[in-house]
Amino acid sequence: MINYRVLKKLVAAALVGGFVITAQAGPEEDRQAFVDSYKWKFPNVPMEEYVNGVYAIDKVGRENWEAIEEFPPYEIFIDEGLTMWEKPFANGKSYKDCFPEGPGIAHKYPHWDKQQGMVMTLPLALNQCLEANGEKPLKYKKGPINNILSYIAFESRGQVTNLEIPQDDPRAMEAYEEGKKFYFTRRGQLNFSCATCHLQNTGMQVRTEILSPSVGHTTHWPVYRSKWGTVGTLHRRFSGCNNNIRAKALEAQGEQYRNLEYFLTSLSNGLELNGPGARK
Amino acid sequence: MHTKKRLSVVLLAICLSSGSASLIAADAKKGDPKMAEAQAMITAAEEARKKAASVDSEWRDTGKFIKKAQDALKAGKTDDAIRLAKVAEDQGNLAYEQGFSQKELKLPSYFKVKASAPSPVSAAMSMKAHKITPALTSVEVMHKGEMVSISRTADENAVIPKAYASTARECPPFCVQPMAIGPGVDTIGELEVLDYLERIAKGDPTVLVVDSRTSDWMVRGTVPGSVNIPWNRINIDLQGTFGSQAEVDSLDEILQNQFHARKTNGEWDFRNAKTLVLFCNGIWCPQSTANIRTLTKLGYPAYKLKWYRGGMQSWVSAGLTTVNN
Numbered sequence: 116m117i118n119y120r121v122l123k124k125l126v127a128a129a130l131v132g133g134f135v136i137t138a139q140a141g142p143e144e145d146r147q148a149f150v151d152s153y154k155w156k157f158p159n160v161p162m163e164e165y166v167n168g169v170y171a172i173d174k175v176g177r178e179n180w181e182a183i184e185e186f187p188p189y190e191i192f193i194d195e196g197l198t199m200w201e202k203p204f205a206n207g208k209s210y211k212d213c214f215p216e217g218p219g220i221a222h223k224y225p226h227w228d229k230q231q232g233m234v235m236t237l238p239l240a241l242n243q244c245l246e247a248n249g250e251k252p253l254k255y256k257k258g259p260i261n262n263i264l265s266y267i268a269f270e271s272r273g274q275v276t277n278l279e280i281p282q283d284d285p286r287a288m289e290a291y292e293e294g295k296k297f298y299f300t301r302r303g304q305l306n307f308s309c310a311t312c313h314l315q316n317t318g319m320q321v322r323t324e325i326l327s328p329s330v331g332h333t334t335h336w337p338v339y340r341s342k343w344g345t346v347g348t349l350h351r352r353f354s355g356c357n358n359n360i361r362a363k364a365l366e367a368q369g370e371q372y373r374n375l376e377y378f379l380t381s382l383s384n385g386l387e388l389n390g391p392g393a394r395k
Numbered sequence: 396m397h398t399k400k401r402l403s404v405v406l407l408a409i410c411l412s413s414g415s416a417s418l419i420a421a422d423a424k425k426g427d428p429k430m431a432e433a434q435a436m437i438t439a440a441e442e443a444r445k446k447a448a449s450v451d452s453e454w455r456d457t458g459k460f461i462k463k464a465q466d467a468l469k470a471g472k473t474d475d476a477i478r479l480a481k482v483a484e485d486q487g488n489l490a491y492e493q494g495f496s497q498k499e500l501k502l503p504s505y506f507k508v509k510a511s512a513p514s515p516v517s518a519a520m521s522m523k524a525h526k527i528t529p530a531l532t533s534v535e536v537m538h539k540g541e542m543v544s545i546s547r548t549a550d551e552n553a554v555i556p557k558a559y560a561s562t563a564r565e566c567p568p569f570c571v572q573p574m575a576i577g578p579g580v581d582t583i584g585e586l587e588v589l590d591y592l593e594r595i596a597k598g599d600p601t602v603l604v605v606d607s608r609t610s611d612w613m614v615r616g617t618v619p620g621s622v623n624i625p626w627n628r629i630n631i632d633l634q635g636t637f638g639s640q641a642e643v644d645s646l647d648e649i650l651q652n653q654f655h656a657r658k659t660n661g662e663w664d665f666r667n668a669k670t671l672v673l674f675c676n677g678i679w680c681p682q683s684t685a686n687i688r689t690l691t692k693l694g695y696p697a698y699k700l701k702w703y704r705g706g707m708q709s710w711v712s713a714g715l716t717t718v719n720n
Contacts (some may be wrong), residue, residue, distance in 0.1 A: 144509060147508075148508040150508065151507070152505070152507075292500075299502060299503065300500070300502060301493060301571045303454055303455060304490075306504075310506065314505065361454055363448070373450065
């Protein structure tokens with residue numbers, strides 16, 4: 116049903132105004148293109164399953180994973196994180212003062228920080244909180260940052276990814292575009308891009324592993340990886356991916372990885388958070 | 396001359412640097428030109444590595460090779476040092492090339508973003524544009540070594556060419572074909588054909604678009620970027636045997652040279668065979684259908700066979716560019 120009167124007015128307005136609205140491909144169209152590609156490959160996998168990463172499409176792996184999830188290996192890290200959350204800093208303040216809304220805040224990250232002109236991720240915000248209170252910042256890949264992140268992730272379960280790119284600062288869209296470019300740029304001696312594995316060849320195997328879809332990649336961090344024997348951050352995983360394709364890993368929480376996280380998170384818009392996760 | 400150039404680099408390095416570099420250089424001066432060469436190679440490798448890093452494209456092991464080369468040099472193993480530095484330099488140069496070549500984001504063909512439904516305004520405004528889709532105006536393809544741009548006709552009076560205009564076709568042989576002709580064989584349309592043509596034009600050697608019609612049809616035009624392999628050259632009779640030795644040879648030749656299948660001990664190996672897009676004159680044309688059935692019988696993987704069912708009649712009815720062979 117098209118209202119022709121409105122249409123006429125619109126056309127007239129456009130002609131008078133002398134502007135042409137062209138169809139544009141933005142983040143939502145990008146996300147849809149990813150979803151379409153996966154739907155075509157895995158027609159029977161419902162959208163909400165994508166939060167489980169490769170286990171949405173790997174039956175055998177899924178059985179093992181479900182068994183692991185009965186006694187989640189990341190539980191102790193959540194407990195440790197709770198202790199960190201509660202424990203006052205040397206100056207008497209605590210994380211609670213930096214994040215007055217409470218620990219269920221993972222869905223608010225990453226977001227565009229207009230003041231600092233950069234993508235603000237949760238680990239970065241945590242460290243800024245520490246530094247503002249005279250505490251030593253945490254390392255970004257391994258160690259205690261994963262405890263606090265595990266606790267926050269657990270408290271954020273059920274929140275929905277809803278990354279919105281603000282229109283009032285063009286740098287935000289630039290950061291998204293940079294992240295997208297990173298995703299599609301071939302790197303390393305193997306000449307792979309993120310897309311080679313996680314879009315073009317999703318569901319195929321590299322050695323014994325089945326390649327996961329990118330939609331859902333960001334919903335469940337930090338992750339307890341059996342390979343690591345502990346919980347690690349998303350940026351640790353980025354480094355691992357880059358290493359696997361024989362590219363030199365970039366700096367965790369550096370601009371490139373943060374922009375990549377921004378782009379990737381946008382692909383998971385509409386999906387529930389279910390961290391911390393467990394993976395092989 | 397190569398070595399000479401390297402030497403001058405290292406001499407420059409001596410003048411500029413202090414510490415260990417000049418020590419090594421001093422050693423080199425004493426008489427081992429190989430040592431100087433190794434040092435120069437390491438310097439060059441480090442330069443190459445830095446260049447790659449400057450475009451965020453450094454490889455994982457380049458730094459490690461440089462470190463190993465330095466260790467080898469310290470241990471007096473100049474040959475090893477030279478070899479390792481050479482590997483590192485090559486890696487650095489390749490990595491830089493890789494990063495540099497991707498300065499602009501080029502989205503891969505498998506990533507298909509549909510532009511959001513155009514608003515009524517832009518639909519009304521763009522009525523005069525003769526696009527293929529709202530986001531696609533033309534596709535550049537290679538036809539017999541020349542670039543051809545496929546677009547839709549802008550001629551307001553264009554109609555379907557005479558050769559394809561007739562609707563009176565006798566069946567048999569010109570019987571209406573089903574939508575799907577076999578398990579696993581995709582039936583595709585114009586946009587998918589354009590995608591495959593674009594892939595070929597961009598250098599993808601794994602795809603071939605085949606016009607299955609007899610060669611006399613070529614003068615009436617074909618899809619730019621396709622190759623003509625008349626359907627009767629891909630032919631086995633119902634018992635799966637060939638009519639004549641000449642036919643066997645002809646088919647073998649096509650399978651091996653044009654489709655890149657391999658024959659070992661009389662068995663076909665289709666693992667490296669191309670993805671074929673076959674078409675003929677239209678939905679009433681049984682020729683590409685017959686070819687696909689024959690190829691499937693020979694063991695050609697179904698997923699490597701794509702059928703453009705609409706064929707030429709559909710192509711010209713969309714006003715898409717044709718070329719006369």
